[in-house]
Structure formats: C-alpha cells, structure tokens
Amino acid sequence: MYFWKWNINRGGHVIYSWKKIVKTGLPLLTLTILIEIFGGQILQGRQESLILFPIFLISIPVINSISGNIGSVLGARLASGLHVGYITLSYKDKEMHDNLLISLLMGFITYFILAIVIYFVAAFGNLITEDIALIKFIAIFILTGILLISTVAIVSIITAFLSFKRGLDPDDMVAPVVTTVGDVMGILFLFIILGIFGVVI
C-alpha cells in the first residue's frame, strides 16, 4: 500500500545503516576482487586464443557458475549437517563422503549437458571461427569440469570444517570462498586442458 512512500520505522530506530554495510562488506570484497583480478590477467594473457575461439569465452561464465553453485550447495549441506549434528568433524565421516560423491556426480551430469548446449549455441550464433569438433569440445569442457568440481568440493569441505571448528558460521564462509577460488581455478584449469589438447599454445 505504501510502496511508493518512505516510512519511518515503527520502533523509531533503524537496524541497518549504510555505513555498517559498507564497512563490513569492503574488506572481504577487496580480497575477493584481488583474487578475481588474477583470473582476469590469465584471460588477458590468453586473449588472442580466446578471440580465435569465442566458444571458450562463452564457456567461462558457465564453468564458473556450475562449480560455484555445486560448491555452495555442498557447503550449505555440510553446514546444516554440522549444526544439527548428523555430520561429524571428521574427514572419514560417511555422510560427508556421500555428499561429496553426489556433488561430483551432479557436476559431471551438468557439465555434460551444458557442453552440448554451448556447442550448439556457438554454432547457431556463428561464434565458432576456428573448427573444433563437438567431441573434442565436450572432452575439454568435462575434463575442466571434473578437475574444477573436485578442487571446489575439497575446498568447500575444508572451509566448512575449519570455520565450524573455529566457531565461525560455515554458512557465511563457504559461498564466498568457493566462488572466488572456483572462478580463478576454473580459468586456470581450462587453459591447462586446452594446452594439453593443443588447442592453444
């Protein structure tokens, strides 16, 4: 009803303040972007190859989105398990192993499906300037994905366990750590796999 009009808070005092939001957000964000800039510089170093193969330019946000989401879901599930108590703080915990295995499986399925979609989007949009076979592209995409998901899952488990051990809420820690690490490692792994396949020098 009062959507268009600024209202004074009922209690008279305000819980949120822009100063507090900026002050708490800035340090972690600065650290995050410092790491992301490193990933950006890897892209700049390989810009020539990316311009020859725009299909990999399309792939980068996708590779990072999948690993970030799966890592966050795994982290959130571990956090809930640790809070409630059905996951113990042990690297041999069976429930944790099950979650890890399912995450890897979900990652594999997702990378496979989206590799095919990307290939046809790129072909349809005339974004394949240099020839690359569908099978080769799927192989590169999935190998990068498996490498990345494994890394991100381990980072997710370690972050969840360590933060829980130190009395920090894993829910606050896992998502930012996992997405940042995943972004840079995703770019790095993609170029390593591309190098192995001889696509870029």
Next chain:
Amino acid sequence: MYAKEMVKQSLPLIIFCGLGAIVAGTTLGLMIDLLEEIPGLIVVIPAIIAMRGNISTAFGSRLGSAYHLGIIDADNLWNEELKQNIIGSLLLSFFVAFIIGILAYITSILPPINVYPDPVKLISIVIIAGILSGAILTFMTIAIIYMVFKRGYDPDNITGPALATFGDIITMLCIFGSGILIEVVM
C-alpha cells in the same frame, strides 16, 4: 537417504543457472571486437561479476532476514531500513568498482603483463557498469521481494537463485553497454 532429494531439488536449479550463464557467456562471446579495442577490459570482467554476485546476494539475504525479523513486509516495504540497504549496496558497488579499475590498471602495466590500458577509460567503464548493474539488480530484488511477500513465500528460497541466474546476464550486458558508451564518448 539425503542424496536422492539433493539431486532432485538442486540439479534442475543448477542446470537452469548454467543456462543463464550461457546467455551471459554468449554476451561475452559477442564482445570480442570491444575486448580487442579496449585493452584491460577482459581483466575486470570476472571481478565485476564476482562483486555484483556478492553485493546483490548479501542485499537479498539481508532483506530476507529483515522480513523474518518483521522489519519489512509487503505493506511496509519502502521504509528507512530498505533505504539504508539500498544506499549501502550502491555505495559499496561504487567503491569496489573503483578499486577493481585501479587494480586492473596497475596489474596490467606491471611485468610480466606489460599491457597499457587507458586508466580513465577503464575505471569509467567499471564504475558505470558496476553502478548500473547494481541499480538494476537492487530494484529487481525489491520487485521480487515485493511479489514474494504478496504471495507469502519465504524470500530466502527465491532471491538467491533468481539473482544467481539474472545477475550475471545483467552484469555482462551492463559491461558491454558501458564499454560501447565509453568507446563512443571518449
């Protein structure tokens, strides 16, 4: 067994977010001419997307908490709490965008990169893209929250995935747009 429900509930959403990322990626793929014309532009892209994701998700989850605390609801949405949150998010976007521009410039001119971008151009693009995407996503979040309130759903379940899917696309389009704008103006 928790595994089955995990696959059933998360997998479709993860694939859906991936499809959204393909739209963002295709936008990036269409930017190749711009990336060639503006050295250093490719460096800032992961950082801007990460910044946008962090600030918007935090904004969304704060509004979710505010709803659970009873501070905001559908009839009392546009209040001082929301105003402080909007100002905080946009100012944070401005500061972080500025830092991204500076860091991208400094790391580019140093060895072993040795690329020399135009610092004014690069920083302007990052700030315009950061503020523009911030403003669009802030108001999108408020609109989503308003609709979620009206239906009585829990905002915590809706804003996260919605922002994850649309955030990257909107941010990438904003980078594209501000790149073209700066290229034309300067």
